[in-house]
Amino acid sequence: MAALPWPLPREPTPLVRGLVQLVTLPPTLVGVLLSLLYNTADYALRRPSYPFKRHIILGALRFFQNASSALRFVMPRDAGAAAIPKAAAARGKTEYGVRIVPPIPDALRLPSTRLTAGMAGVRAVPVPLFGVAPRGDAPFRPAAHGELCFLHLVGGGYQVGHPLRFPLSTEYVARTGVRLFAPNYRKCLDDASGFPAPLLDMLAGLQFVLEDLGFAPENVILIGESAGAHGALMLARYMDDLRAAGVSRWGLPGGIFASAPWTNVLCTYPSIDSNYATDWLAPIRRVIAPAFARHCAGFLTHPLLSPALSSVEDGHYARLAEAGVRVHVDCGTDEMLYDDGVALVRAMRAQGLEPQFREVPHGVHCEFAFATLMPGIYPGAGFSWPLLLGDLDDMVAQLRAR
Numbered sequence: 001m002a003a004l005p006w007p008l009p010r011e012p013t014p015l016v017r018g019l020v021q022l023v024t025l026p027p028t029l030v031g032v033l034l035s036l037l038y039n040t041a042d043y044a045l046r047r048p049s050y051p052f053k054r055h056i057i058l059g060a061l062r063f064f065q066n067a068s069s070a071l072r073f074v075m076p077r078d079a080g081a082a083a084i085p086k087a088a089a090a091r092g093k094t095e096y097g098v099r100i101v102p103p104i105p106d107a108l109r110l111p112s113t114r115l116t117a118g119m120a121g122v123r124a125v126p127v128p129l130f131g132v133a134p135r136g137d138a139p140f141r142p143a144a145h146g147e148l149c150f151l152h153l154v155g156g157g158y159q160v161g162h163p164l165r166f167p168l169s170t171e172y173v174a175r176t177g178v179r180l181f182a183p184n185y186r187k188c189l190d191d192a193s194g195f196p197a198p199l200l201d202m203l204a205g206l207q208f209v210l211e212d213l214g215f216a217p218e219n220v221i222l223i224g225e226s227a228g229a230h231g232a233l234m235l236a237r238y239m240d241d242l243r244a245a246g247v248s249r250w251g252l253p254g255g256i257f258a259s260a261p262w263t264n265v266l267c268t269y270p271s272i273d274s275n276y277a278t279d280w281l282a283p284i285r286r287v288i289a290p291a292f293a294r295h296c297a298g299f300l301t302h303p304l305l306s307p308a309l310s311s312v313e314d315g316h317y318a319r320l321a322e323a324g325v326r327v328h329v330d331c332g333t334d335e336m337l338y339d340d341g342v343a344l345v346r347a348m349r350a351q352g353l354e355p356q357f358r359e360v361p362h363g364v365h366c367e368f369a370f371a372t373l374m375p376g377i378y379p380g381a382g383f384s385w386p387l388l389l390g391d392l393d394d395m396v397a398q399l400r401a402r
Contacts, residue, residue, distance in 0.1 A: 002297040002298030003297050004290055004293060004294070004296075004297045004300075005266070005285075005300075006285050006286070006289060006290045007072065007290065008072075008290050008291070008294055009072040009073060009074050009286075009287045009290055009291050010071075010072060010073055010074070011073070011074050011189055011190050012073055014076075017073065017076060020071065020073070024067070024071075028064065028067045028068070031063055031067060032060050032063055032064055035056075035059050035060050035062075035063040036056050036059070036060060038059070039055055039056045039059035039060070040052075040056060042055070042059075043055045043056070048278075049362065050362050050380075051378055051379045051380065053378040053379060054378040054379070054380070054381070057377055057378050058278075058279070058280045058364060061280040062276075062279065062280045062281070062282070065280065065281060065282035066282050066283070068282070069282040069283070069286045069287050070286075072286060072287055073287070074159060074188070074189045074190070074287060074291050075159040075160050075187065075189065077187075077189060078160070078162055078184075078187070080162065081128055081162070081184050082098060082100065082128035082184070083098075084096050084097075084098055084130070084164060085162060085164050085165045087164075087165060088164035088165065088170065091167065091170050093135070093170050093171075093173075093174040094132050094133060094134060094135060094170050094173045094174055095132070095133045095134070095135060095136070095137060095138070095139055096130065096131065096132055096139060096164065097130070097131040097133075097138075097139035097140050098128055098129065098130050098131070099128075099129050099131070099140060099208070100126050100127070100128055100129075101126065101127055101128075101129045101183075101204050101205060101207070101208040101212075102126055102204065102207075102208075103123075103124035103125050103126055103127065103200065103204050104124050104200060104203045104204055104207055106124070108203065108207075108242065108247065109124070109200075110238070110241055110242070110245060112238075112241065112302070112304050113196040113199065113200065115296070115298075115299045115302070116295050116296065116297065116298070116299065117295075118191065118194065118294065118295030118296075119195065119196055119295045119296070121191075121295075122191075122192065122193075122194065122195075122196055122197050122200070122295065123192070123200075124200045124204065125186075125200075125201070126204070127183050127184065127185065127201040127204040127205060128183070128184040129181055129182070129183050129184075129204070129205045129208055130163050130164055130169075130181070130182045130183075130184065131179065131180070131181055132164070132169050132170060132172075132173045132179065132180040132181075132182070133173065133179045133180075134173060134174070134177050134179075137179065139179065140213065141213075142213055142214050143213050143214040143215040143216075143219075146216075146219065147179075147215065147219060148178050148219045148220075148221065148254070148396065148399055148400065149178060149179045149180065149181060149209060149213075149215050149219065149220055149221070150169075150172060150173075150178055150179070150180040150181070150220075150221050150222075150223050151180075151181055151182070151183075151202075151205060151206060151209060151220055151221070151222050151223070151232075151235075151253075152168075152169050152172070152180050152181070152182040152223050152224065152228070153182070153183075153185070153202060153222070153223070153224035153227075153228035153229075153231035153232050153235070154166065154168075154169070154182060154184075154224070154225070154228050155224065155225035155226035155227050155228040155229070155260075155366065156187070156226070156227060156228075157226065157227050157284070157287075157288040158187055158188045158198055158227045158288060158291065158292040159187050159188065159189070159287065159288060159291065160187060161187070161227075161228070162184060163182030163183075163184055164182070166369070166372070166373065167372040167373065168225065168369065168372060169182055171372055171389075172223065172392065175389055175392070175393070176392065176393065176396050178221075178396060181205060181208075181209050181213075182205070183201050183202055183204060183205030183206075184201075185197070185198040185199075185201035185202050185205075185231070186198055186201050188291040188292045188294070189291070191294065191295070194291065194292065194293070194294040194295045194296075195292055195293060195294075195295060195296055195305070198231060198292075199231070199234055199235070199238065199304075202231055202234075202235050203235070203238065206220070206235065206239075206250070210249065210250060211249070216251070217239065217249075217250055217251030217252060217253060217254075218251060218252065218253070218254045218323075219254055219399070220253045220254055220255075221253065221254055221255040221256070221257060221395065221396070221399070222235055222236055222253050222255070222256045222257070223255075223256075223257040223258075223259075223392075224257075224258065224259070224261075225259045225260055225366050225369065226259070226260050226261070226262060226337070226365065226366055227262055227288070227292075229258035229259050229260060229261035229262070230261055230262040230263065230307070232256050232257070232258050232261075233256065233258055233261060233263065233307040233344075234304055234305070234307065235253075236252070236253055236256050236320070236325070237303065237304050237307065237316055238304065239251065239252055239253060240252060240316055240319055240320070241304075252319075252320065252323045252325055253325060254325065254326065254399045255325065255326040255327070255328070255395050255399055256320075256325065256326070256327045256328070257328045257391075257392060257395060258327070258328065258329050258330075258344075259328075259329075259330050259366065259368065259388065260330065260331055260332070260335060260337055260341070260365050260366045261307075261329065261331070261337070261340060261341055261344060262284070262288075262337055262340055263306060263307045263308035263309075263337075263340040263341070263343060263344040264306045264308050264309060264340055264343065265289055265292070265293050265296070265300045265305045265306045266289075266300050266301065266306065267284050267285050267289050269339035269340055269343060270339055271335070271336055271337065271338040271339040271340075272284060272285075272336050272337070272339070275334055275335055275336045275338055276336060278334040278335075278364065279334060279335045279336045279364050279365050280364055280365065281335070281336050281337075281365050284336065284337075293305065303316065307344060307347070308340060308343040308344040308346075308347050309347070310347050310351075312350050312351055314351075315351065316351070317347065317348045317350075317351035317352070317353040318351040318352050318353065320353050321351065321352045321353035321354070324402075325353075326356075326395050326398055326399065327348065327353060327355035327356070328355060328356045328357075328358070328391055328392075328395060329341055329344055329345050329348075329355050329356070329357050329358070330357070330358040330359070330360060330368075330384070330388060330391070331358075331359060331360065331363070332359075332360040332361075332362070332363020332364050332365065332367050332384070333359060333360065333361050333362060333363060334362050334363060334364050335363060335364050335365040335366075335367070336365060337365060341357075341359075345357045356391060356394070356395075358384075358387065358388070358391060360384045360387075363384055367381075367382065367383070367384050368382055368384045368385040368387075368388050369382070369385075370382040370385075371383075371385035372385070
């Protein structure tokens with residue numbers, strides 16, 4: 001029987017988690033302070049081209065991420081999975097709503113979600129779907145003829161991430177005037193929520209957008225960051241597979257906007273290690289990959305799971321190109337997932353699909369998000385945000401002009 005190449009992370013009881021945090025917090029804080037001293041000396045010796053403040057802050061974030069993942073604990077569960085966070089309501093830029101939408105029927109579960117007994121045992125469940133609309137609009141009104149929408153898959157390593165807790169979904173709508181829908185898919189914290197649970201929940205959100213609200217599939221833009229970008233690519237492939245299985249109503253999306261995507265679940269690309277010292281991420285192999293792929297031993301190279309590993313013979317990206325699907329990919333040259341983005345674009349081009357590809361020089365993982373999450377954290381933080389918004393404007397304009 002095949003085994004995963006990494007040990008599985010654990011979900012501790014709340015009591016155990018609390019005790020561990022109590023014991024480890026003081027040395028972790030001391031370690032953060034020591035990391036500031038180390039990174040100060042490292043900056044003086046190496047003299048990188050980016051600001052000193054960026055160097056020490058990213059180093060502190062990296063140390064904290066490492067310390068928090070060293071015990072291989074999955075993250076605690078989100079108690080407000082179906083609630084609109086107060087922080088979102090306080091932004092005042094858009095309208096919000098939430099619905100609990102039904103799971104996809106068993107008939108829409110393709111064999112790719114049942115490759116192992118563990119996968120087959122993961123159930124489809126009702127899912128919170130959040131709607132975001134421009135001020136004065138109704139998030140869940142039926143689609144107008146030809147209306148575009150975003151289906152947003154939030155990032156967070158399949159461990160954390162409420163769709164409205166981060167400002168990105170609000171900003172996408174405020175910028176473009178396009179309504180957005182975001183399923184709060186299950187995070188991979190135990191056997192019941194490992195893959196394919198996130199995909200099944202994303203499909204439930206898509207089902208509601210297409211069948212209840214009446215959006216045409218070609219007017220849906222799949223958009224996500226990091227693990228959410230992986231989800232967008234995964235969802236696009238599943239839509240292609242459904243079409244091949246005769247589910248013509250679901251079609252193909254109009255666009256895919258994949259920012260800082262994770263595209264190789266095996267985590268074998270060089271930048272995972274070579275860019276470790278310039279990024280802020282914790283080692284992805286420690287918790288994220290094994291938690292997501294806990295049921296997937298023997299199938300980690302499957303193109304549904306690892307979109308960069310799609311072969312020319314597979315033809316998925318060729319079909320996207322033939323259908324006129326617009327695709328955007330971006331990644332930073334200093335991020336651990338840089339090679340994931342490059343490999344994905346290479347696989348697309350090998351099949352005749354030419355995405356808009358933006359490489360962000362000296363960009364760290366999801367560098368653009370610093371502009372909304374922690375503005376002013378260091379000089380130039382979030383410098384790529386205006387560039388990505390311009391790219392998103394271009395995609396929306398192209399789809400509206402069809």
